[in-house]
Amino acid sequence: MINRVQCNGARQLLGFSDIDEAVCAPPPCAALLETQLKPAHILRVMGLLRFWRIVLSRPKQCMLRRVWDAIESHHSTSHPMSLNLEVRSLQQKHPIPIGTSVPNPKNKPAWKELINGIAKTEMNTWVAEHDAKGGRAHAYCLITHKHMADKRPDTPAYLQDKELRPNQRRNIALMRTQAAAYVAAHAQHRAGTALYGPAAGYGERYCTQQSCKRRRIVDSTEHVMLKCPSHEPARQAMVTKADAALTAAAIGAPHGSNIGSLAAAGSDARQLQVLLGSPPPHSINGDDKHYSAVLQASADFIREVYDWRWTDKRTV
Numbered sequence: 001m002i003n004r005v006q007c008n009g010a011r012q013l014l015g016f017s018d019i020d021e022a023v024c025a026p027p028p029c030a031a032l033l034e035t036q037l038k039p040a041h042i043l044r045v046m047g048l049l050r051f052w053r054i055v056l057s058r059p060k061q062c063m064l065r066r067v068w069d070a071i072e073s074h075h076s077t078s079h080p081m082s083l084n085l086e087v088r089s090l091q092q093k094h095p096i097p098i099g100t101s102v103p104n105p106k107n108k109p110a111w112k113e114l115i116n117g118i119a120k121t122e123m124n125t126w127v128a129e130h131d132a133k134g135g136r137a138h139a140y141c142l143i144t145h146k147h148m149a150d151k152r153p154d155t156p157a158y159l160q161d162k163e164l165r166p167n168q169r170r171n172i173a174l175m176r177t178q179a180a181a182y183v184a185a186h187a188q189h190r191a192g193t194a195l196y197g198p199a200a201g202y203g204e205r206y207c208t209q210q211s212c213k214r215r216r217i218v219d220s221t222e223h224v225m226l227k228c229p230s231h232e233p234a235r236q237a238m239v240t241k242a243d244a245a246l247t248a249a250a251i252g253a254p255h256g257s258n259i260g261s262l263a264a265a266g267s268d269a270r271q272l273q274v275l276l277g278s279p280p281p282h283s284i285n286g287d288d289k290h291y292s293a294v295l296q297a298s299a300d301f302i303r304e305v306y307d308w309r310w311t312d313k314r315t316v
């Protein structure tokens, strides 16, 4: 229930709409990560720890504290659903470093740091579990460079970009979170569509462009954005605009601090990161307007892909 509420919140923040029939439900992992909302079990961990602080902050004769201490003193026989046991298991899972102790309950900043640290560890474990299963969550992690040592936990650049129109932001969000039905890669939620036929497994999501289909090329985000011959004219227009913006960003910047062109970003994965709002660290510095232009070019390209594939239903 809580996960569903959080996921609906994530959809709203990203601008997803059920009204558009070409948009399918985003996988919760990517959508929650994207909006920095948390799944229910992490919220519960944080709530439990906050409650523990409140208990410890009460005087020993206070009813709440007395009940807590009474259950603690008989913890081996306490009810398996008791909050005391849950807090105990959290303490065992996330031990306080030797030589330190639990912060004074009146020291709220220290507790906040403690709780956020534990929540972050739990969150990383959750992300790693989803990532290890492959599929959409793994593709999301690659695009948002969560595999790199230099992780950037801040809100993605494109969500903070004031220059992007809401529909441009949404187009990028859909590609990043692998939630779009723009491409076959994301169409499996829409089983039985006229264009894509019956639902296929994630590994069999072949591009519907005829030459790609013959060669059984998987319609990944990388294929759509950088490779599929169907979209070459639109792609050239996107790259021209992106390169012009990146060149402008590089002028006046300290030598070597900006990439200057899309190709200079390096591997396909890195180019995707630039196009979809998570530029590799230190690749683009300076005036944000230049990067906005890159994102606008990318969002408009995604829209053209959508029109080509879904509105025109073309497969050549």
Ligand SMILES: [Zn+2]
Pocket: 207, 208, 209, 212, 217, 223, 227, 228, 229, 230
């Ligand atoms: Zn293709």
